[in-house]
Amino acid sequence: MSDWTARDRDWSADMRAALAGDSLAYKRLLSALAPFLRGVCAKFCARIGAPASEVEDAVQETLLALHLKRHTWDPAQPLTPWIAAIARNKTIDAARRRGRRVETDIADFEDVLAAPDGADAFERELDRRDALRLLDQLSARQREAIEAVSIRGQSLRDAAQALGVSEGALRVSVHRGLKSLADLYRLKSQ
Template identity: 45%
Template sequence: MTLSEPDLTAAMTAALNGRAEAYQVALSAIAALVRTRVRRRVSGDFADVEDIVQETLLSIHLKRGTWDPSRPLIPWVHAIADHKLIDWMRRRGRHNRLIANGIDFETLAETTPMPEQDLVGVDLERHLAMLSPREQHVVRGLAVEGLSVRDVATALDMQEGAVRVALHRGLKRLAAAARQEDRS
């Protein structure tokens, strides 16, 4: 399924407002978009492409509340897909160069720290305790439970923008704590 940017943005906005059928439409269109993007960059087998697509869709699902509906959706989706592609390259230890749009993804993968990777294997609850109570609720609601920004904002009596800021700050602190733990 292919949707134009305005139609895809409208579908995702409706999905964030609780319309399940709009979410299905948006995810189908996003899957097709990501699949095409990944196929152009990965000369591997179909399973590799589908793995990256599925990881991207999962990440989009978990981070959907962080997307700002006043901004275009497709660049946000492409950025997440590119990060998942970089993650895949790191795991696979690819030595062939992957260059698209003038970006050397292999070099970028080797030099760009990914905050969410810093949290892999870490005792999340112990680290969540380091955050302020408000940041704990925001991170747990958005990143762990998969709630929408609107739901968390309503539950905590906060503005949606403040929830996004709290999520960013909380994840940044968690990543820093994980890096500090790795150094110890």
């Protein structure tokens, strides 16, 4: 019997016992799953280009999903593939919510980044004022959405929660607001 099948047999037995009400078996199962899930989530994060910092969040979301959906597991089926599928889905969900961002430490570039001179600072201030005037022409909902996500850099989840809207509604507001800003900028530039 391979290590995988022996491990799956033990985990499946613990899950069956947990479903029957054995809290010690459930605790033992979760303790055994945590390191396994870290490895699985790390592989999925690497595969989809998500930073390693996302691994622990994906592990926690997977453990929560397992807890909430444990009653849907078919005891006649192996447990490990079911758990791995949930981990994969949770990692992908986290990456979708995060969007496609690349994180780079700017300390590596501090020697080559030029410090702005006074003229550049003046031009940036004019650009900032123009941007604020354009933002003021948007609806309040679109302006708040863009300020939260694009200017303050909040995640969709945090911004949606702060604004009291769903993530989907926030995405629509940001998209429409950015389209309106582009249209306003084109009109201003003509």
